[in-house]
Amino acid sequence: MINLYEVKETNQMIEQDNLDVRTITLGISLMDCIDSDLERLNQKIYDKITTVAKDLVKTGKEIECDYGIPIVNKRISVTPIAIVGEAACKKPEDYVTLAETLDRAAKEVGVNFIGGYSALVSKGMTKGEENLIRSIPEALAKTERVCSSINVGSTKTGLNMDAVRLMGEMVVKTAEYTKEQDSLGCAKLVVFCNAPDDNPFMAGAFHGVTEADAIINVGVSGPGVVKHALSKVRGESFEVLCETIKKTAFKVTRVGQLVAQEASRRLGIPFGIIDLSLAPTPAIGDSVAEILEEIGLERAGAPGTTAALALLNDQVKKGGVMASSYVGGLSGAFIPVSEDQGMIDAVKAGALTIEKLEAMTCVCSVGLDMIAIPGDTKASTISGIIADEMAIGMINQKTTAVRLIPVIGKGVGETVEFGGLLGYAPIMPVNQFSCEAFVSRRGRIPAPIHSFKN
Structure with missing residues (x-):
């Protein structure tokens, strides 16, 4: 039973902390x-x-x-x-x-x-x-x-x-x-x-062949809610930190569960999954990078960033799975650059590079996301970056993705405006050494040994 306190708490999360169903x-x-x-x-x-x-x-x-x-x-x-x-x-x-x-x-x-x-x-x-x-x-x-x-x-x-x-x-x-x-x-x-069949988030959403004729999937958000909750436990132990994230993720996911069930009932279409990812926006205070800073980093990208993101991702999943019978999609924490004001600020400050973002993708929900790069970047270099990110997913049995934007006519230090939820981004430098001979080889890289489970 939902009590009056929980109703007020949810209203506060919506009005003050940018809580929404994405x-x-x-x-x-x-x-x-x-x-x-x-x-x-x-x-x-x-x-x-x-x-x-x-x-x-x-x-x-x-x-x-x-x-x-x-x-x-x-x-x-x-x-x-x-x-x-x-x-x-x-x-x-x-x-x-x-x-x-x-x-x-x-x-x-x-x-x-x-x-x-x-x-x-x-x-x-x-x-x-x-x-x-x-x-x-x-x-x-x-x-x-x-x-x-x-x-x-x-x-x-x-x-x-x-x-x-x-x-x-x-x-x-x-x-x-x-x-x-x-x-x-x-x-x-x-x-x-390792793309999932039931991801509700764009640009990667598709309806998998294992799915029903029609299905309702809901993606929640809530970085601002998590940041606000963590601001109340500054200096506390990791145990307190983790419990706070879990409890907050539970509350956010319950909102998504309610919306999903209502949409399913009203449309007469089965409910599929809740994707409980923390999906940031360019709005102030709605940032995964700012959560990492609240955990104790001067900037996203500082030493300790990957550990902090791993903690955040894991606790979001642990809290969220208790709030819904069907959790799927990507679920965890997104780290897009252009859609997260804290990430943009970290890039501008020199704290965050593509190489550090790649390391962070080992423990986050997706991968190298919404990163603007120089428009003259070679296709083979982009293929090499894709290969690196795909290898992380393959070896670690997780979903990884690449959404790079080589902005024609612009170079490092310039900014590109996409508008809306896509935000804006500084053009980030890429490694200039060639991987042409590597990506020009034919065929495929074999599956890792731990994939053989039959």
Whole structure:
């Protein structure tokens, strides 16, 4: 039973500490839309999305009004389009028409993003999957709300280095196709290792083939709430610190659970998972970096940062899993640069580098996220950075991701504005030594020995 104190406490978290539900994401299977005729396929996709999701935005707004809980985004994820389109799409340009259909459907139902322009190629690529990957630059340039993700590795299969090399080239090409918008297309493109089927957060969301026909997944937030709670226990022991994070994560996740159950009931669609990630925004006080500073670091990136982030991530998960029967997605703490004011400040102060961020990704939820780099960075260098991050995920049996933005025409020390939740970022330097010969090798890096569990 929720008592009056808990109601007041939740209201305070919303009003003062930036507590919100970051997204209700409706996952929709497009498997029953598959058709060998491209025109029929596009029509089936549009019809299914606009039918299943017709009440999503309205329902989200009603829940906001009824409970006073901000729900920042209403989104859709769909079956990886490489699978859906393979029978009809014979060339990259065919896949672009599917991206345009997704964008049109997203606009019709009013969601801000639709994810699933995706391919799962951790062990190899079909011709259709390669065509989708090669279509990404044009697809993201011609659409506003479509997000793309490519899974190039897993602990079970190893790393598909042909796909890693190709994705480095596609990131550069996407930057060039959207250079008039400061290479914004790259902000909607993420490369994964061990991508989960039920992630509600963009740009990596897609509706896995193991999922039901439609599902409601909710992503919560709450870095400001955690920071506020920790400010009350400054100087206390690690035991007190950990208990505080766990209790706060429990409260935040309960809010998400309530929203998910209500959305499921009102839409008549099964509840999938709660993703209990601490997802920062550019707003003051809504920062994972500031939590790390509250724990005791002068700046994010200082010695001790990786340990502090590991502690935070683990305690968020321990507290959150007690608040919901179904926790999934990524869950933990995100460390995007452009979307976190504390991270931006740490980069500007010289405390945080790409190399330190890579070390932090060993213990956080995702990986190298929303990092702006010089526009003249070589495709092979980007492929090398992707390979490094994918290796962390593969060896450590965790999800890792890369969302790099080579901003055409800008260099180190300049700043790029993306706007909204995507924020702004200083251009960060990258290592200039070449890895061309390494990423040009063909084939894949084998799975680690501990993957063999059958």
